[in-house]
Amino acid sequence: MSEPTTQPQDAAVDPAPSAPASAVTADPAAVLTDRAAALDSADPLRAVRDRFALVPDEVYLDGNSLGPPTTQVMDRLSDVVGREWGRLGIRSWDGSGWWTAPERIGDRVGALVGAAPGQVVVGDSTSVNVFKALVAAVRMAPDGRDEILVDAATFPTDGYIAESAARMTGCTIRAVAAEEIGAAAGERTAVALVNHVDYRSGRLNDLPSVTAALHAAGALAVWDLCHSAGALPVALDGDGVDLAVGCTYKYLNGGPGSPAYLYVRRDLQPRFDSPLPGWNSHADPFGMAPAYAPADGALRGRVGTPEILSLLALDTALDAWDGVDVADVRAKSLALTDFFLESVTALVPPGRVETVTPLPHAERGSQVSLRCANSGEVMRTLTERGVIGDHRSPDVLRFGFTPLYTRFADALRAARVLADVLEGTP
Structure with missing residues (x-):
């Protein structure tokens, strides 16, 4: 299986400038953490998250199946x-x-x-x-x-x-x-x-x-x-x-x-x-x-x-x-999925997952699908650890990115937990 590629093609959004290669080599997780924080701080939709009743300490990436309730x-x-x-x-x-x-x-x-x-x-x-x-x-x-x-x-x-x-x-x-x-x-x-x-x-x-x-x-x-x-x-x-x-x-x-x-x-x-x-x-x-x-x-x-x-x-x-521009939603969706794929590439053991979702922005919706062995068991373990996505038979993990409430920090946490799970999964 091939390692996921994350360089955006036909990019409508450049999520953030890349960190120096030496810094990435030294501590990719730290660099990604700093980038996620900067991206979340600059997000024009960040306040919209407060309109949703989300479970604390959970990363909900299954809004492409069932979105969470709003607070009202x-x-x-x-x-x-x-x-x-x-x-x-x-x-x-x-x-x-x-x-x-x-x-x-x-x-x-x-x-x-x-x-x-x-x-x-x-x-x-x-x-x-x-x-x-x-x-x-x-x-x-x-x-x-x-x-x-x-x-x-x-x-x-x-x-x-x-x-x-x-x-x-x-x-x-x-x-x-x-x-x-x-x-x-x-x-x-x-x-x-x-x-x-x-x-x-x-x-x-x-x-x-x-x-x-x-x-x-x-x-x-x-x-x-x-x-x-x-x-x-x-x-x-x-x-x-x-x-x-x-x-x-x-x-x-x-x-x-x-x-x-x-x-x-x-x-x-x-x-x-x-x-x-x-x-x-x-x-x-x-x-x-x-x-x-x-x-x-x-x-x-x-x-x-x-x-x-x-x-x-x-x-x-x-x-x-109310007050949300769909163009901002699309820009954030592409930036989120780019960042998640980049984080997966940096953190997940090589060869453990293969990207199914097209990389060119013009061909990508608002989810990332990854193919991996034992995907059902992997998703069950992710869910137990607070990262909620879903599994599609026979071997696809689906992660839906809803820009109204998903943060870049959530995307990074999902990639980190996925990496940890795959480290311990045959």
């Missing part, structure tokens, strides 16, 4: 349960804004993924929204287009849903590497489902170029933003994306099982024919008509009664973004 969420949920539900009861659908929460909170999510208001609705799970988006895309496709392309490295559920959607719509399905999807699209392609960031490797796929290539072939693009929303800039409107989905419990910190979101580009909304028409997306939801008539706009993405407790927890979690 418990008070908000207590008020929702005790007052809005407990005292106002059904009156809260109007009086507390419950009924309009899916689109109101959808607009807040939309602001983080480059979507103007009126195009994002929050509700259901990512899997359900993938199904809606794919079937609706096939229904919008011209006659004769009966192929669905799917990212070959996609999260398994996306693949399962795509296969089911293909069976139900009479389409064939073809798995293609994400970087080859644009070239693979042809005259029979109706839609392609692509992950913006690969969940296992952390590879960032080229959303603008793939979308443009799909459009040139006459196909629609559905993007899964689960591992990019809240971690890096996304420009759904600017890049002409047709439909997009994503979860809210990772980098958006909405809580376990918090509802997902669905983006439908404004000009496509009149043609969006949901395969799950529910009373919440009816033009007259309380008319209880036997025939379905879809509402206008992004409301067509709704199905049933909104998940109010989870929705309002997410609403409060999004307050952590």
Whole structure:
């Protein structure tokens, strides 16, 4: 196995000037400690960390799976349960804004993924929204287009849903590497489902170029933003994306099982024919008509009664973004992952890990994946020692770097503990 390389390529951020070679040779850990302190001191996002309820003396690098709660969420949920539900009861659908929460909170999510208001609705799970988006895309496709392309490295559920959607719509399905999807699209392609960031490797796929290539072939693009929303800039409107989905419990910190979101580009909304028409997306939801008539706009993405407790927890979690520039988030993400990789190279015994995540910034999300032997046992030991990441079979350690609360000192501690664990692991 090769030693991880950490020299940034196509760097957007230079985290700090390198220390003299003699100093690194003498005591690399001390040099890295000084650099981490300097970087944390200069971090424009350092105060945002106080908005999160973090476990003391723990390095939480699993926000790419489940983000921690914000400090305000418990008070908000207590008020929702005790007052809005407990005292106002059904009156809260109007009086507390419950009924309009899916689109109101959808607009807040939309602001983080480059979507103007009126195009994002929050509700259901990512899997359900993938199904809606794919079937609706096939229904919008011209006659004769009966192929669905799917990212070959996609999260398994996306693949399962795509296969089911293909069976139900009479389409064939073809798995293609994400970087080859644009070239693979042809005259029979109706839609392609692509992950913006690969969940296992952390590879960032080229959303603008793939979308443009799909459009040139006459196909629609559905993007899964689960591992990019809240971690890096996304420009759904600017890049002409047709439909997009994503979860809210990772980098958006909405809580376990918090509802997902669905983006439908404004000009496509009149043609969006949901395969799950529910009373919440009816033009007259309380008319209880036997025939379905879809509402206008992004409301067509709704199905049933909104998940109010989870929705309002997410609403409060999004307050952590007040005053935060996504460009600063991306700059810190790249600097953090560069610094972690540099620390791993300096401290981990040579040959014990191999970097899976791409090194060029243009190809990297906000996680670092390392391949190593006995990765499951290694991650269990890391967790016992207060460094929380996760393991993906068969041999990948994943470390997610959420810039809103992760410090450079955390990245260094994680590399140090990893080095110690690997020193004592066969």
